[in-house]
Amino acid sequence: MSSLIKKEIREHVFSRKGVWIFFAISILFSGLTYSFISVKELSLLAQVEVNMTFMKALIGISILVSIILGSTMVSGEREQGTLESLLLTPLSKVKIILSKVVGILVFWLIISVISIPYFYALTYGTNMLLTILSYLYLIGLPLVISFSLLSLAFSTWISSSKNATLLSIVLFLVTAIPMFLSTTMKKSGFAHLVDLLSPVSASMLTLKDWLVNRLGFFFIFMDSLPVLCFLAISIICLFYASKKMDFLGGE
Amino acid sequence: MIKATNLTKQYDNGFVAVDSLNLQVNKGDIYGFLGPNGAGKTTTIRMLNGLIEPSDGSVTIEEKEVKSENALVSKLIGVLPESHGYYNWMTGREYLKLFAELYGVDKKRIKSRVEEVLEWVGMAGKADILIGQYSRGMRQRIGIAKTIVHEPSIIFLDEPTLGLDPQGQKDIQSIITRLNQEQNVTVFITSHLLKEISEICNRVAIVKQGKLLEEGYLDELIKGYRLVLRNENPTLEDIFFSLTTDEVGGSI
Ligand SMILES: Nc1ncnc2c1ncn2[C@@H]1O[C@H](COP(=O)(O)OP(=O)(O)OP(=O)(O)O)[C@@H](O)[C@H]1O
Ligand SMILES: [Mg+2]
Numbered sequence: 082m083s084s085l086i087k088k089e090i091r092e093h094v095f096s097r098k099g100v101w102i103f104f105a106i107s108i109l110f111s112g113l114t115y116s117f118i119s120v121k122e123l124s125l126l127a128q129v130e131v132n133m134t135f136m137k138a139l140i141g142i143s144i145l146v147s148i149i150l151g152s153t154m155v156s157g158e159r160e161q162g163t164l165e166s167l168l169l170t171p172l173s174k175v176k177i178i179l180s181k182v183v184g185i186l187v188f189w190l191i192i193s194v195i196s197i198p199y200f201y202a203l204t205y206g207t208n209m210l211l212t213i214l215s216y217l218y219l220i221g222l223p224l225v226i227s228f229s230l231l232s233l234a235f236s237t238w239i240s241s242s243k244n245a246t247l248l249s250i251v252l253f254l255v256t257a258i259p260m261f262l263s264t265t266m267k268k269s270g271f272a273h274l275v276d277l278l279s280p281v282s283a284s285m286l287t288l289k290d291w292l293v294n295r296l297g298f299f300f301i302f303m304d305s306l307p308v309l310c311f312l313a314i315s316i317i318c319l320f321y322a323s324k325k326m327d328f329l330g331g332e
Numbered sequence: 333m334i335k336a337t338n339l340t341k342q343y344d345n346g347f348v349a350v351d352s353l354n355l356q357v358n359k360g361d362i363y364g365f366l367g368p369n370g371a372g373k374t375t376t377i378r379m380l381n382g383l384i385e386p387s388d389g390s391v392t393i394e395e396k397e398v399k400s401e402n403a404l405v406s407k408l409i410g411v412l413p414e415s416h417g418y419y420n421w422m423t424g425r426e427y428l429k430l431f432a433e434l435y436g437v438d439k440k441r442i443k444s445r446v447e448e449v450l451e452w453v454g455m456a457g458k459a460d461i462l463i464g465q466y467s468r469g470m471r472q473r474i475g476i477a478k479t480i481v482h483e484p485s486i487i488f489l490d491e492p493t494l495g496l497d498p499q500g501q502k503d504i505q506s507i508i509t510r511l512n513q514e515q516n517v518t519v520f521i522t523s524h525l526l527k528e529i530s531e532i533c534n535r536v537a538i539v540k541q542g543k544l545l546e547e548g549y550l551d552e553l554i555k556g557y558r559l560v561l562r563n564e565n566p567t568l569e570d571i572f573f574s575l576t577t578d579e580v581g582g583s584i
Pocket of ligand 1: 344348368374376414
């Protein structure tokens with residue numbers, strides 16, 4: 082299995098595609114950070130705001146990237162005709178998927194490490210860095226990784242990588258709807274329901290309660306429950322999808 | 333030995349691609365599996381490999397049930413699928429090394445085994461070029477090298493010479509016969525080149541619309557068809573057409 086993990090990392094992390102994504106993300110971070118820092122006279126409150134915005138941008142971009150990463154991993158192999166050979170080896174289907182999951186984890190580990198210096202710069206002069214990083218690794222990354230795992234599950238179920246990507250994007254848009262709505266609009270039935278259940282909304286709420294309202298552990302935990310549930314659901318979905326993995330693919 | 337009993341595949345859309353097939357391939361055979369397009373050859377191979385589940389019937393390979401002992405069986409067999417894809421970003425050597433590892437070849441043996449199979453398929457000089465830059469013939473050779481890298485005792489080749497030039501076809505044929513003679517590998521092969529099959533196979537089966545029409549040792553078949561075809565020396569092609577072509581002047 083370790084050789085397959087190496088292959089996944091080479092294909093998706095240290096490949097031209099992977100390095101290009103890391104590069105693009107660093108440029109983006111630098112641009113954001115520069116524009117924030119160049120705003121003079123940052124009050125402490127404004128600095129909290131800046132860090133929240135940066136975190137939101139990081140999570141939003143990462144979810145999109147994670148969808149692209151996850152949704153091509155299996156259907157891509159199916160389309161290029163390499164999945165059949167993998168399934169013919171003595172490796173179990175679950176292990177084939179697991180190697181891809183490790184690839185995804187390494188990918189996000191690198192992105193999170195890239196973001197650390199930027200957070201260092203943005204939180205400079207405050208004691209927020211530890212909170213921000215804890216949030217990043219405990220809530221932000223699990224959320225992003227859940228989207229990767231779900232996209233991977235879709236890509237296992239659905240034979241076409243285009244359709245798998247589409248489904249993941251629809252899921253992201255639905256869960257992200259509350260972010261675009263005003264507080265009053267969120268009061269309406271459907272939007273309210275989505276807002277309550279959406280892991281994306283929950284992650285934002287957690288960020289606010291942790292960083293701004295500085296609530297205690299119990300409240301933060303309750304806030305983040307949808308994220309943790311979402312992670313659990315995506316793991317279960319992926320597990321079942323991997324058992325059903327078929328090189329012909331079925332809708 | 334491969335033994336299939338009452339093998340049947342009905343796809344989800346209701347189409348019966350393989351219909352109660354019984355066949356047995358003995359150790360040391362080069363077994364040619366013939367039939368027109370859509371006869372169910374690839375479907376049969378996939379069931380024999382355990383890649384798709386039969387709707388009915390069972391397969392054993394070396395006395396092991398393919399369905400229940402899948403991991404064990406997969407080490408005994410090597411498969412070159414019909415539409416075989418490659419990781420274009422790997423070199424031929426890296427590709428073989430990956431599969432040697434996935435098949436659990438002894439770590440200390442991997443390096444030398446990869447060199448061995450590269451020699452076998454005549455790709456030793458081109459092993460460090462990216463597969464994306466290989467020609468079709470080179471890909472097919474690397475594919476065969478992958479098929480045998482873990483020293484399987486039975487190999488399945490689904491149209492291994494498809495799209496190759498005459499020299500390429502000859503080369504692949506001689507690799508197959510050498511594997512069979514020198515390494516005692518049992519070969520299950522499909523091809524539309526009847527001449528190729530009659531040159532390398534000792535036994536053949538002919539299928540059409542999922543049903544087995546004829547099976548046997550090639551020389552015995554030829555003897556048997558002398559009378560039927562009123563031909564002193566019928567070729568495999570004559571037999572094939574007499575079985576698979578619909579009666580002329582029938583229901584047109
Ligand atoms: N996934 C599938 N779902 C439904 N029908 C299928 C599927 N795969 C194959 N078939 C049908 O089953 C039949 C047999 O297909 P198969 O690929 O086994 O034929 P084949 O003998 O290998 O043909 P060829 O010589 O063209 O490779 C065909 O009619 C094909 O349309
Ligand atoms: Mg076929």
